Amino acid sequence: MVTMARFEFTPQLRRFTETPVVDTDATTLRGGLEATFARNPRLRGYVLDDQGHLRANVVVFIDGRRSTDRVSLNDPLRADGKVYVLQALSGG
Amino acid sequence: MTDRAWVATRKGLFELRRKGSDWSIANVSFLGEPVSMVLPPTSSSRMLAALNLGHFGVKVHASDDGGVNWHEVTTPAYPEQPAEATGVAWKLVQIWSMESRNGTIWAGTLPGGLFRSDDGGSSWKLNEALWHKPERTEWFGGGYDVPGIHSIAPHPTRPEEMLVGISCGGAWVTKDDGATWALQATGMRAAYMPPDQAENPNTQDPHRIVRCPAKPDVLWTQHHNGIWKSVDDAVSWQEVTTSPLSSFGFAVAVDPSDADTAWFVPGVADQQRVPVAGALAVNRTRDGGKSFETLRKGLPQLACYDLIYRHGLSVAPDGKQLLMGSTTGGLWASGDAGDSWATLSNHLPPIYAVRFG
Numbered sequence: 307m308v309t310m311a312r313f314e315f316t317p318q319l320r321r322f323t324e325t326p327v328v329d330t331d332a333t334t335l336r337g338g339l340e341a342t343f344a345r346n347p348r349l350r351g352y353v354l355d356d357q358g359h360l361r362a363n364v365v366v367f368i369d370g371r372r373s374t375d376r377v378s379l380n381d382p383l384r385a386d387g388k389v390y391v392l393q394a395l396s397g398g
Numbered sequence: 399m400t401d402r403a404w405v406a407t408r409k410g411l412f413e414l415r416r417k418g419s420d421w422s423i424a425n426v427s428f429l430g431e432p433v434s435m436v437l438p439p440t441s442s443s444r445m446l447a448a449l450n451l452g453h454f455g456v457k458v459h460a461s462d463d464g465g466v467n468w469h470e471v472t473t474p475a476y477p478e479q480p481a482e483a484t485g486v487a488w489k490l491v492q493i494w495s496m497e498s499r500n501g502t503i504w505a506g507t508l509p510g511g512l513f514r515s516d517d518g519g520s521s522w523k524l525n526e527a528l529w530h531k532p533e534r535t536e537w538f539g540g541g542y543d544v545p546g547i548h549s550i551a552p553h554p555t556r557p558e559e560m561l562v563g564i565s566c567g568g569a570w571v572t573k574d575d576g577a578t579w580a581l582q583a584t585g586m587r588a589a590y591m592p593p594d595q596a597e598n599p600n601t602q603d604p605h606r607i608v609r610c611p612a613k614p615d616v617l618w619t620q621h622h623n624g625i626w627k628s629v630d631d632a633v634s635w636q637e638v639t640t641s642p643l644s645s646f647g648f649a650v651a652v653d654p655s656d657a658d659t660a661w662f663v664p665g666v667a668d669q670q671r672v673p674v675a676g677a678l679a680v681n682r683t684r685d686g687g688k689s690f691e692t693l694r695k696g697l698p699q700l701a702c703y704d705l706i707y708r709h710g711l712s713v714a715p716d717g718k719q720l721l722m723g724s725t726t727g728g729l730w731a732s733g734d735a736g737d738s739w740a741t742l743s744n745h746l747p748p749i750y751a752v753r754f755g
Binding site: 318319322323348351352353355356357359361363364393394 | 451452453454455457470473475476477478479487488489490
Protein backbone atom coordinates (compact mmCIF):
# COMPACT_ATOMS: atom_id res chain seq x y z
CA MET A 307 0.00 0.00 0.00
CA VAL A 308 1.31 3.44 -0.97
CA THR A 309 0.93 6.09 1.70
CA MET A 310 0.34 9.67 0.73
CA ALA A 311 0.56 13.11 2.26
CA ARG A 312 -2.81 14.55 3.23
CA PHE A 313 -3.77 18.21 2.77
CA GLU A 314 -6.54 19.86 4.74
CA PHE A 315 -7.68 23.49 4.64
CA THR A 316 -9.04 25.81 7.28
CA PRO A 317 -12.82 25.55 7.55
CA GLN A 318 -12.90 29.35 7.27
CA LEU A 319 -12.24 28.97 3.56
CA ARG A 320 -15.45 27.01 3.05
CA ARG A 321 -17.55 30.15 2.93
CA PHE A 322 -15.66 31.17 -0.20
CA THR A 323 -14.79 27.98 -2.04
CA GLU A 324 -14.63 24.20 -1.76
CA THR A 325 -11.85 22.81 0.39
CA PRO A 326 -11.41 19.16 -0.44
CA VAL A 327 -9.19 16.90 1.65
CA VAL A 328 -6.54 15.81 -0.82
CA ASP A 329 -4.14 12.88 -0.62
CA THR A 330 -1.10 13.31 -2.81
CA ASP A 331 2.18 11.58 -3.57
CA ALA A 332 3.91 14.94 -4.04
CA THR A 333 7.24 15.29 -2.28
CA THR A 334 7.25 19.06 -1.78
CA LEU A 335 4.77 21.55 -0.41
CA ARG A 336 4.36 23.22 -3.81
CA GLY A 337 3.74 19.91 -5.49
CA GLY A 338 1.12 19.04 -2.91
CA LEU A 339 -0.59 22.41 -3.23
CA GLU A 340 -0.70 21.99 -7.01
CA ALA A 341 -2.52 18.69 -6.45
CA THR A 342 -5.14 20.49 -4.37
CA PHE A 343 -5.48 23.25 -6.97
CA ALA A 344 -6.09 20.57 -9.59
CA ARG A 345 -9.13 19.55 -7.54
CA ASN A 346 -10.33 23.14 -7.09
CA PRO A 347 -8.55 25.72 -9.26
CA ARG A 348 -10.18 28.58 -7.33
CA LEU A 349 -8.19 27.60 -4.21
CA ARG A 350 -4.93 28.83 -5.74
CA GLY A 351 -5.76 32.52 -5.39
CA TYR A 352 -6.78 32.09 -1.77
CA VAL A 353 -3.51 30.45 -0.77
CA LEU A 354 -0.93 31.94 -3.15
CA ASP A 355 -0.45 35.51 -4.35
CA ASP A 356 0.14 36.83 -7.89
CA GLN A 357 3.75 35.64 -7.85
CA GLY A 358 2.94 32.17 -6.56
CA HIS A 359 4.22 32.93 -3.08
CA LEU A 360 2.37 31.88 0.05
CA ARG A 361 0.03 34.72 1.02
CA ALA A 362 1.37 36.83 3.87
CA ASN A 363 -1.50 35.90 6.19
CA VAL A 364 -1.71 32.23 5.34
CA VAL A 365 0.30 29.66 7.28
CA VAL A 366 1.05 26.05 6.47
CA PHE A 367 1.85 23.41 9.07
CA ILE A 368 3.62 20.27 7.90
CA ASP A 369 3.56 17.52 10.49
CA GLY A 370 3.10 20.08 13.23
CA ARG A 371 5.81 22.47 12.06
CA ARG A 372 5.24 25.76 10.33
CA SER A 373 6.59 25.79 6.77
CA THR A 374 9.68 27.92 6.32
CA ASP A 375 9.91 28.62 2.60
CA ARG A 376 7.13 31.00 1.58
CA VAL A 377 8.53 31.69 -1.89
CA SER A 378 9.66 28.46 -3.49
CA LEU A 379 7.53 26.28 -1.21
CA ASN A 380 10.16 23.59 -1.37
CA ASP A 381 9.52 22.19 2.10
CA PRO A 382 9.69 18.40 1.80
CA LEU A 383 6.69 16.21 2.46
CA ARG A 384 6.78 12.77 4.05
CA ALA A 385 4.82 10.04 2.38
CA ASP A 386 2.43 9.93 5.33
CA GLY A 387 2.69 13.65 6.08
CA LYS A 388 -0.17 15.78 7.41
CA VAL A 389 -0.42 19.29 5.99
CA TYR A 390 -2.79 21.96 7.29
CA VAL A 391 -3.33 25.23 5.40
CA LEU A 392 -4.62 27.80 7.85
CA GLN A 393 -5.18 31.52 8.28
CA ALA A 394 -2.81 33.49 10.46
CA LEU A 395 -4.61 35.28 13.26
CA SER A 396 -4.90 39.00 12.69
CA GLY A 397 -7.29 41.91 12.44
CA GLY A 398 -10.31 43.09 14.34
CA MET B 399 -30.51 56.08 -10.55
CA THR B 400 -31.12 58.34 -7.58
CA ASP B 401 -33.23 56.08 -5.36
CA ARG B 402 -30.68 53.33 -4.87
CA ALA B 403 -27.15 53.52 -3.55
CA TRP B 404 -24.38 51.27 -2.28
CA VAL B 405 -22.15 51.57 0.74
CA ALA B 406 -18.93 49.53 0.67
CA THR B 407 -17.58 49.03 4.17
CA ARG B 408 -14.99 47.25 6.24
CA LYS B 409 -17.61 44.62 7.07
CA GLY B 410 -19.96 44.27 4.16
CA LEU B 411 -21.79 45.88 1.26
CA PHE B 412 -24.98 47.73 2.16
CA GLU B 413 -27.71 48.52 -0.33
CA LEU B 414 -29.67 51.69 0.37
CA ARG B 415 -33.12 52.54 -0.94
CA ARG B 416 -34.79 55.91 -0.91
CA LYS B 417 -38.50 56.61 -0.47
CA GLY B 418 -39.21 60.29 -0.67
CA SER B 419 -36.51 61.91 1.39
CA ASP B 420 -35.84 58.87 3.56
CA TRP B 421 -33.02 56.41 2.92
CA SER B 422 -32.91 53.01 4.58
CA ILE B 423 -30.79 49.89 4.40
CA ALA B 424 -32.51 47.39 2.12
CA ASN B 425 -29.95 44.60 1.92
CA VAL B 426 -26.52 43.53 3.11
CA SER B 427 -24.07 41.38 1.15
CA PHE B 428 -20.74 39.93 2.28
CA LEU B 429 -21.50 40.69 5.93
CA GLY B 430 -18.24 40.59 7.86
CA GLU B 431 -16.00 40.86 4.80
CA PRO B 432 -14.10 43.99 3.73
CA VAL B 433 -15.56 45.40 0.51
CA SER B 434 -13.01 47.89 -0.80
CA MET B 435 -15.04 49.10 -3.79
CA VAL B 436 -18.35 48.53 -5.53
CA LEU B 437 -19.28 49.12 -9.16
CA PRO B 438 -23.03 49.70 -9.38
CA PRO B 439 -24.91 47.92 -12.17
CA THR B 440 -23.51 48.77 -15.58
CA SER B 441 -25.43 49.03 -18.83
CA SER B 442 -25.41 45.24 -18.93
CA SER B 443 -27.00 45.15 -15.43
CA ARG B 444 -23.88 43.49 -14.06
CA MET B 445 -22.41 44.91 -10.89
CA LEU B 446 -19.12 44.07 -9.22
CA ALA B 447 -17.87 44.08 -5.65
CA ALA B 448 -14.17 44.01 -4.80
CA LEU B 449 -13.39 42.18 -1.59
CA ASN B 450 -10.14 42.49 0.28
CA LEU B 451 -10.08 39.40 2.47
CA GLY B 452 -7.65 39.83 5.29
CA HIS B 453 -6.05 36.40 4.90
CA PHE B 454 -6.93 35.25 1.44
CA GLY B 455 -6.36 38.31 -0.73
CA VAL B 456 -8.43 40.33 -3.15
CA LYS B 457 -11.49 38.72 -4.72
CA VAL B 458 -14.07 40.02 -7.20
CA HIS B 459 -17.72 39.01 -7.10
CA ALA B 460 -20.40 39.77 -9.68
CA SER B 461 -24.15 40.09 -9.48
CA ASP B 462 -26.57 40.16 -12.39
CA ASP B 463 -29.67 40.81 -10.31
CA GLY B 464 -28.89 44.02 -8.47
CA GLY B 465 -26.92 42.55 -5.62
CA VAL B 466 -29.32 39.78 -4.56
CA ASN B 467 -27.13 36.89 -5.71
CA TRP B 468 -23.38 36.99 -6.15
CA HIS B 469 -20.78 34.71 -7.66
CA GLU B 470 -17.04 34.94 -7.69
CA VAL B 471 -15.40 35.96 -10.96
CA THR B 472 -11.75 36.30 -11.88
CA THR B 473 -9.47 38.44 -9.76
CA PRO B 474 -7.06 40.74 -11.59
CA ALA B 475 -3.53 39.38 -11.25
CA TYR B 476 -0.14 40.85 -12.01
CA PRO B 477 2.11 38.99 -14.43
CA GLU B 478 5.26 37.27 -13.27
CA GLN B 479 7.69 39.83 -11.92
CA PRO B 480 11.02 39.79 -13.78
CA ALA B 481 14.03 39.35 -11.52
CA GLU B 482 15.42 42.71 -12.62
CA ALA B 483 12.20 44.62 -11.90
CA THR B 484 12.80 47.05 -9.08
CA GLY B 485 10.31 48.80 -6.85
CA VAL B 486 7.07 47.43 -5.47
CA ALA B 487 6.21 43.77 -5.64
CA TRP B 488 3.94 42.87 -8.54
CA LYS B 489 1.23 41.68 -6.20
CA LEU B 490 -2.35 42.89 -6.01
CA VAL B 491 -2.93 44.58 -2.65
CA GLN B 492 -6.34 46.16 -3.14
CA ILE B 493 -8.86 47.21 -5.76
CA TRP B 494 -9.25 50.89 -4.98
CA SER B 495 -11.42 52.09 -7.85
CA MET B 496 -13.73 50.67 -10.51
CA GLU B 497 -15.47 52.40 -13.40
CA SER B 498 -17.22 51.23 -16.53
CA ARG B 499 -17.83 52.67 -19.97
CA ASN B 500 -19.45 51.06 -22.99
CA GLY B 501 -19.19 47.57 -21.56
CA THR B 502 -15.55 47.89 -20.50
CA ILE B 503 -14.70 47.82 -16.80
CA TRP B 504 -11.57 49.39 -15.38
CA ALA B 505 -10.09 48.56 -11.99
CA GLY B 506 -7.49 50.76 -10.34
CA THR B 507 -5.34 49.01 -7.80
CA LEU B 508 -2.72 49.26 -5.14
CA PRO B 509 0.18 48.93 -6.04
CA GLY B 510 -0.59 51.13 -9.06
CA GLY B 511 -1.71 48.85 -11.88
CA LEU B 512 -4.77 49.53 -14.02
CA PHE B 513 -6.72 46.48 -15.15
CA ARG B 514 -9.30 46.19 -17.91
CA SER B 515 -12.11 43.70 -18.41
CA ASP B 516 -14.24 43.51 -21.55
CA ASP B 517 -16.32 40.59 -20.33
CA GLY B 518 -17.84 41.75 -17.07
CA GLY B 519 -14.97 40.60 -14.87
CA SER B 520 -14.54 37.09 -16.28
CA SER B 521 -11.03 38.05 -17.37
CA TRP B 522 -8.73 41.00 -16.72
CA LYS B 523 -5.71 42.43 -18.43
CA LEU B 524 -3.11 44.70 -16.88
CA ASN B 525 -2.55 47.91 -18.84
CA GLU B 526 1.11 47.29 -19.55
CA ALA B 527 1.70 50.69 -21.18
CA LEU B 528 1.08 52.52 -17.90
CA TRP B 529 2.66 49.83 -15.74
CA HIS B 530 5.88 49.96 -17.72
CA LYS B 531 6.26 53.73 -17.70
CA PRO B 532 9.69 54.42 -16.15
CA GLU B 533 8.09 57.14 -14.03
CA ARG B 534 6.04 54.52 -12.20
CA THR B 535 9.02 53.49 -10.14
CA GLU B 536 9.06 57.03 -8.68
CA TRP B 537 5.50 56.78 -7.40
CA PHE B 538 5.10 56.20 -3.67
CA GLY B 539 2.36 55.31 -1.25
CA GLY B 540 -0.11 57.83 0.11
CA GLY B 541 -1.89 56.30 3.08
CA TYR B 542 -0.69 52.83 2.11
CA ASP B 543 2.72 51.22 1.74
CA VAL B 544 2.43 51.23 -2.04
CA PRO B 545 1.02 53.70 -4.60
CA GLY B 546 -2.47 53.23 -5.97
CA ILE B 547 -5.00 54.33 -8.57
CA HIS B 548 -8.00 55.76 -6.76
CA SER B 549 -9.66 57.79 -9.52
CA ILE B 550 -10.70 56.66 -13.00
CA ALA B 551 -12.35 59.37 -15.06
CA PRO B 552 -13.37 58.28 -18.54
CA HIS B 553 -14.16 61.03 -21.02
CA PRO B 554 -17.90 60.86 -21.65
CA THR B 555 -17.80 61.70 -25.35
CA ARG B 556 -14.33 60.62 -26.47
CA PRO B 557 -14.25 56.86 -25.88
CA GLU B 558 -10.48 56.57 -26.34
CA GLU B 559 -9.76 59.06 -23.57
CA MET B 560 -9.47 58.53 -19.83
CA LEU B 561 -7.70 60.08 -16.84
CA VAL B 562 -6.49 58.23 -13.77
CA GLY B 563 -5.46 59.77 -10.44
CA ILE B 564 -2.69 58.22 -8.39
CA SER B 565 -1.55 58.62 -4.79
CA CYS B 566 1.22 59.46 -5.12
CA GLY B 567 1.85 59.65 -8.85
CA GLY B 568 -0.10 62.60 -10.20
CA ALA B 569 -2.68 62.34 -12.97
CA TRP B 570 -2.19 60.34 -16.16
CA VAL B 571 -4.18 60.58 -19.37
CA THR B 572 -4.59 58.27 -22.32
CA LYS B 573 -6.17 59.41 -25.56
CA ASP B 574 -5.70 56.18 -27.48
CA ASP B 575 -7.59 53.68 -25.32
CA GLY B 576 -4.65 52.92 -23.07
CA ALA B 577 -1.94 52.42 -25.70
CA THR B 578 0.04 55.44 -24.48
CA TRP B 579 -0.13 57.64 -21.39
CA ALA B 580 0.94 61.18 -20.56
CA LEU B 581 1.52 62.70 -17.14
CA GLN B 582 -0.84 65.67 -16.76
CA ALA B 583 -0.56 67.16 -13.29
CA THR B 584 1.17 70.39 -14.24
CA GLY B 585 0.25 73.16 -11.85
CA MET B 586 -0.18 70.99 -8.79
CA ARG B 587 2.21 71.58 -5.90
CA ALA B 588 3.36 69.08 -3.29
CA ALA B 589 4.07 70.78 0.04
CA TYR B 590 5.35 67.49 1.46
CA MET B 591 8.24 67.24 -1.02
CA PRO B 592 11.65 68.96 -0.97
CA PRO B 593 11.24 72.47 -2.41
CA ASP B 594 12.94 71.64 -5.68
CA GLN B 595 10.56 68.72 -6.17
CA ALA B 596 7.34 70.43 -5.13
CA GLU B 597 6.15 71.00 -8.68
CA ASN B 598 7.18 67.62 -10.04
CA PRO B 599 3.91 66.37 -11.52
CA ASN B 600 4.87 62.73 -10.95
CA THR B 601 4.97 63.01 -7.16
CA GLN B 602 1.68 64.84 -6.66
CA ASP B 603 -0.88 63.33 -4.32
CA PRO B 604 -4.32 64.04 -5.73
CA HIS B 605 -6.51 62.37 -3.11
CA ARG B 606 -9.42 62.21 -5.52
CA ILE B 607 -10.12 63.51 -9.04
CA VAL B 608 -13.60 63.85 -10.54
CA ARG B 609 -14.73 64.98 -13.97
CA CYS B 610 -17.93 66.83 -14.83
CA PRO B 611 -19.85 64.66 -17.34
CA ALA B 612 -21.65 67.66 -18.87
CA LYS B 613 -18.47 69.68 -19.28
CA PRO B 614 -15.71 67.09 -19.40
CA ASP B 615 -12.86 69.55 -19.79
CA VAL B 616 -13.50 70.51 -16.16
CA LEU B 617 -11.89 68.34 -13.48
CA TRP B 618 -11.76 68.94 -9.72
CA THR B 619 -9.11 67.55 -7.39
CA GLN B 620 -8.94 67.33 -3.64
CA HIS B 621 -5.17 67.16 -3.27
CA HIS B 622 -3.12 66.34 -0.19
CA ASN B 623 -2.38 70.00 0.40
CA GLY B 624 -5.13 71.87 -1.37
CA ILE B 625 -7.84 72.00 -3.99
CA TRP B 626 -7.03 72.14 -7.70
CA LYS B 627 -9.20 72.57 -10.76
CA SER B 628 -8.59 72.15 -14.47
CA VAL B 629 -10.73 73.71 -17.18
CA ASP B 630 -8.66 72.42 -20.11
CA ASP B 631 -8.94 68.65 -19.70
CA ALA B 632 -5.97 68.36 -17.35
CA VAL B 633 -3.53 70.21 -19.59
CA SER B 634 -3.02 72.57 -16.65
CA TRP B 635 -4.26 72.78 -13.08
CA GLN B 636 -5.01 75.88 -11.03
CA GLU B 637 -5.07 75.96 -7.25
CA VAL B 638 -8.33 77.06 -5.63
CA THR B 639 -7.52 78.87 -2.42
CA THR B 640 -10.91 80.21 -1.41
CA SER B 641 -12.31 77.25 0.54
CA PRO B 642 -13.18 78.08 4.15
CA LEU B 643 -11.99 76.21 7.27
CA SER B 644 -9.26 74.20 5.53
CA SER B 645 -8.26 73.01 2.11
CA PHE B 646 -7.22 69.60 3.47
CA GLY B 647 -9.49 66.66 2.79
CA PHE B 648 -9.92 63.54 0.73
CA ALA B 649 -13.29 63.63 -1.02
CA VAL B 650 -14.70 65.74 -3.83
CA ALA B 651 -17.87 65.51 -5.88
CA VAL B 652 -18.92 67.58 -8.89
CA ASP B 653 -22.45 68.26 -10.08
CA PRO B 654 -22.91 66.06 -13.17
CA SER B 655 -24.66 68.86 -15.08
CA ASP B 656 -22.96 71.94 -13.62
CA ALA B 657 -19.16 72.03 -13.66
CA ASP B 658 -19.11 75.09 -11.40
CA THR B 659 -20.75 73.24 -8.51
CA ALA B 660 -18.55 70.97 -6.40
CA TRP B 661 -18.48 69.71 -2.82
CA PHE B 662 -15.55 69.12 -0.46
CA VAL B 663 -15.31 67.90 3.13
CA PRO B 664 -12.54 69.71 4.97
CA GLY B 665 -10.39 68.23 7.71
CA VAL B 666 -8.00 70.13 9.93
CA ALA B 667 -4.75 69.11 8.23
CA ASP B 668 -2.79 66.05 7.24
CA GLN B 669 -1.35 65.77 10.74
CA GLN B 670 -4.85 65.98 12.29
CA ARG B 671 -7.43 64.25 10.14
CA VAL B 672 -10.65 65.27 11.86
CA PRO B 673 -13.30 67.93 11.19
CA VAL B 674 -12.33 71.48 12.11
CA ALA B 675 -13.38 72.23 15.73
CA GLY B 676 -15.09 68.84 16.00
CA ALA B 677 -17.92 69.99 13.75
CA LEU B 678 -18.60 68.21 10.47
CA ALA B 679 -19.05 70.54 7.51
CA VAL B 680 -19.25 70.41 3.75
CA ASN B 681 -17.84 73.16 1.55
CA ARG B 682 -19.77 73.84 -1.65
CA THR B 683 -18.89 76.13 -4.49
CA ARG B 684 -21.43 77.12 -7.13
CA ASP B 685 -19.27 79.53 -9.06
CA GLY B 686 -16.35 77.39 -10.10
CA GLY B 687 -14.34 78.00 -6.94
CA LYS B 688 -14.53 81.77 -6.71
CA SER B 689 -16.43 81.37 -3.45
CA PHE B 690 -17.69 78.64 -1.13
CA GLU B 691 -20.54 78.11 1.30
CA THR B 692 -19.99 76.00 4.41
CA LEU B 693 -22.96 73.67 4.93
CA ARG B 694 -23.67 72.25 8.38
CA LYS B 695 -27.43 71.80 8.77
CA GLY B 696 -28.13 68.31 10.07
CA LEU B 697 -24.46 67.38 10.48
CA PRO B 698 -22.96 66.71 13.93
CA GLN B 699 -21.50 69.92 15.34
CA LEU B 700 -20.21 68.75 18.69
CA ALA B 701 -17.33 66.36 19.40
CA CYS B 702 -17.44 64.90 15.90
CA TYR B 703 -14.30 63.22 14.63
CA ASP B 704 -15.60 61.56 11.47
CA LEU B 705 -13.30 61.59 8.46
CA ILE B 706 -14.71 61.34 4.95
CA TYR B 707 -12.23 59.33 2.94
CA ARG B 708 -11.62 59.47 -0.83
CA HIS B 709 -14.71 57.64 -2.02
CA GLY B 710 -16.93 58.60 0.91
CA LEU B 711 -18.81 61.40 -0.87
CA SER B 712 -21.04 60.94 -3.89
CA VAL B 713 -23.59 62.94 -5.85
CA ALA B 714 -26.46 61.42 -7.83
CA PRO B 715 -27.10 62.24 -11.50
CA ASP B 716 -29.72 64.79 -10.46
CA GLY B 717 -27.13 66.92 -8.68
CA LYS B 718 -29.39 67.07 -5.61
CA GLN B 719 -29.02 63.76 -3.82
CA LEU B 720 -25.75 63.42 -1.92
CA LEU B 721 -24.40 60.68 0.30
CA MET B 722 -21.48 60.99 2.68
CA GLY B 723 -19.95 58.18 4.76
CA SER B 724 -17.12 58.29 7.28
CA THR B 725 -14.29 56.02 8.30
CA THR B 726 -15.97 55.64 11.68
CA GLY B 727 -19.30 54.53 10.27
CA GLY B 728 -21.31 57.72 10.07
CA LEU B 729 -23.62 58.03 7.07
CA TRP B 730 -25.52 61.14 5.99
CA ALA B 731 -27.78 62.00 3.07
CA SER B 732 -28.88 65.23 1.51
CA GLY B 733 -31.71 65.76 -0.94
CA ASP B 734 -31.08 69.44 -1.53
CA ALA B 735 -27.53 69.56 -2.84
CA GLY B 736 -26.06 69.71 0.64
CA ASP B 737 -28.15 72.53 2.12
CA SER B 738 -29.37 70.09 4.77
CA TRP B 739 -28.45 66.58 5.81
CA ALA B 740 -30.13 63.66 7.55
CA THR B 741 -28.32 60.99 9.54
CA LEU B 742 -28.77 57.47 8.18
CA SER B 743 -26.54 55.79 10.72
CA ASN B 744 -23.91 56.56 13.32
CA HIS B 745 -22.65 53.04 13.65
CA LEU B 746 -21.99 51.33 10.36
CA PRO B 747 -18.62 49.67 9.83
CA PRO B 748 -15.86 51.95 8.52
CA ILE B 749 -17.10 53.22 5.15
CA TYR B 750 -14.83 52.91 2.13
CA ALA B 751 -17.13 54.07 -0.64
CA VAL B 752 -20.65 55.37 -1.30
CA ARG B 753 -22.09 55.22 -4.81
CA PHE B 754 -25.46 55.80 -6.45
CA GLY B 755 -26.78 53.42 -9.06
